[in-house]
Amino acid sequence: MAYINASTAVNRVKLVLIKAEDLAGATPVETDFYTAASNTTGAITTVANDAIVVPGLQDVTINNANGSFRWKQLDQSGENVITTNATNSLSGNFVLDPSTFFGIGTGAGAGQDGIFKLSNNRTAVAFLLAPEGVTDGKKLFVGTGFISALAPTVSADSPVFVSPITVEVNGDYTVLTAAAAA
Amino acid sequence: MRAELLAYLTANLTGTIKVSQELPFKESGASLNTKNMRRVYLDESTVEQAELVPTLDDTDINQNITTVRGYLTVDAKNRNADLNTALSTLANAKSVATISNAFRKEFDYTTTIDADRITYEFEYRFHTLA
Numbered sequence: 001m002a003y004i005n006a007s008t009a010v011n012r013v014k015l016v017l018i019k020a021e022d023l024a025g026a027t028p029v030e031t032d033f034y035t036a037a038s039n040t041t042g043a044i045t046t047v048a049n050d051a052i053v054v055p056g057l058q059d060v061t062i063n064n065a066n067g068s069f070r071w072k073q074l075d076q077s078g079e080n081v082i083t084t085n086a087t088n089s090l091s092g093n094f095v096l097d098p099s100t101f102f103g104i105g106t107g108a109g110a111g112q113d114g115i116f117k118l119s120n121n122r123t124a125v126a127f128l129l130a131p132e133g134v135t136d137g138k139k140l141f142v143g144t145g146f147i148s149a150l151a152p153t154v155s156a157d158s159p160v161f162v163s164p165i166t167v168e169v170n171g172d173y174t175v176l177t178a179a180a181a182a
Numbered sequence: 183m184r185a186e187l188l189a190y191l192t193a194n195l196t197g198t199i200k201v202s203q204e205l206p207f208k209e210s211g212a213s214l215n216t217k218n219m220r221r222v223y224l225d226e227s228t229v230e231q232a233e234l235v236p237t238l239d240d241t242d243i244n245q246n247i248t249t250v251r252g253y254l255t256v257d258a259k260n261r262n263a264d265l266n267t268a269l270s271t272l273a274n275a276k277s278v279a280t281i282s283n284a285f286r287k288e289f290d291y292t293t294t295i296d297a298d299r300i301t302y303e304f305e306y307r308f309h310t311l312a
Contacts, residue, residue: 006238013238057238095235095243159285159311160235160243 004132010042011133015054015092017167018110020124020144022049028142030180033128037181042133050109056095058162062129062141063089064173088143088169090129096152096161115165119147127167130178140176145169183248183281183308184227190278191222194271197264199254206253215253216299220262222272225251231312244312248284251305258300269302276306284308 006013016033023032036046044053067084103114110118110125118125129141149166191201199220206214206223215223228249235243252272256262269291276289291304 009240012240055237055239056235056241056243058236059238095237095241097241157286158234162235 006132008042010040010135011138012042013057013060013132014044014128014130014134015057015060015090016044016047016128016130017052017054017115017118017125017147018049019108019113019118020126022109023126023144027174028126028128028144030128030140030142030176030178032126033142034134035180037134037178039135039181042135044134047111050107050111052100052110052115054094054115054165055097055100058093058095060090060092060129060131062131062173063087063091086172088171088173089145090127090141090167090169091149091164093162093164096163101152115147116150119150122146124170125167127169134178134181136178136181138178140178141173142176143169143171143173183306184224184250186278186280187250187252187275187306188224189280190275191224191271194275195222195268197268198262199256199264199268213253215255215301219255219257219299222252222254222268225253234311246310246312248308248310249305250308251303254302254304255299256302258295258298272302272304276308281308283310285310 005011018033032049033051034044034047037044064086066086068081069084070079070081072079101115103112103117105112124144125147126144130138132138145167147165148168149164152161152163154161188201195201202221202223204214206225209217215221230247231244232247233242234245256265273289276287286309288307291302294301
């Protein structure tokens with residue numbers, strides 16, 4: 001059986017965020033987030049639209065929870081069911097990096113604003129999640145949504161700020177195949 | 183870390199139990215703390231690096247755990263009158279202000295009795311961000 005391997009340097013999980021207003025088209029595509037990556041190292045070498053490559057991810061969960069509608073019929077012993085609209089979200093935890101959390105300036109892009117301002121201002125974002133890295137042929141989840149659930153925490157035993165993060169997905173995920181790496 | 187502990191203990195252990203500046207090496211087969219009773223000996227620091235916050239990329243947050251071991255041997259039959267005070271001073275040394283970058287400081291000791299001597303073997307552990 002094959003499996004999604006996120007353990008090697010080339011296949012590290014990546015979460016990339018941009019502002020939704022920076023999308024070239026109606027739906028996100030790979031080049032909205034980065035225009036160059038390395039098939040050798042797995043690194044994103046050129047970001048697009050001032051993208052944030054979220055550093056220090058500790059864990060990521062891709063939630064795709066379909067709703068359900070059930071009904072009973074007198075001629076059947078078991079309930080019938082159909083699934084309804086899904087509640088989609090990405091959630092995880094990350095170590096706070098001052099540059100990506102607070103931003104690096106006052107420009108228009110996501111990297112300038114930082115993760116906290118994108119959440120605080122309820123800015124619509126587009127995301128790209130690469131569960132097995134961004135080398136050619138790997139699958140990518142993309143979509144749009146809003147950042148929520150930030151809760152930076154520090155403790156005496158672990159004196160480094162970490163925070164949960166959730167991207168509440170607006171609509172469906174789109175699954176793409178990476179092709180920008182060389 | 184050893185230097186800061188030595189400075190604190192030298193200044194604060196002024197009764198019958200004092201501090202030696204030497205390492206607890208062995209002389210003629212006997213360790214110095216058993217030859218020179220009522221003297222505290224601090225060993226050289228050892229450092230272990232461990233993962234503090236693991237991440238999915240290469241940005242793991244690591245910690246250094248610096249361990250300093252020490253030894254004190256006293257007469258088991260006739261306890262020094264200020265032994266309890268000295269043990270309190272040894273424990274308080276972990277909070278010495280000059281070690282300011284540690285986010286976790288620990289101290290403990292065990293005892294061993296051999297003939298008419300009791301040896302306190304103690305250990306300081308300081309956790310710092312690597």
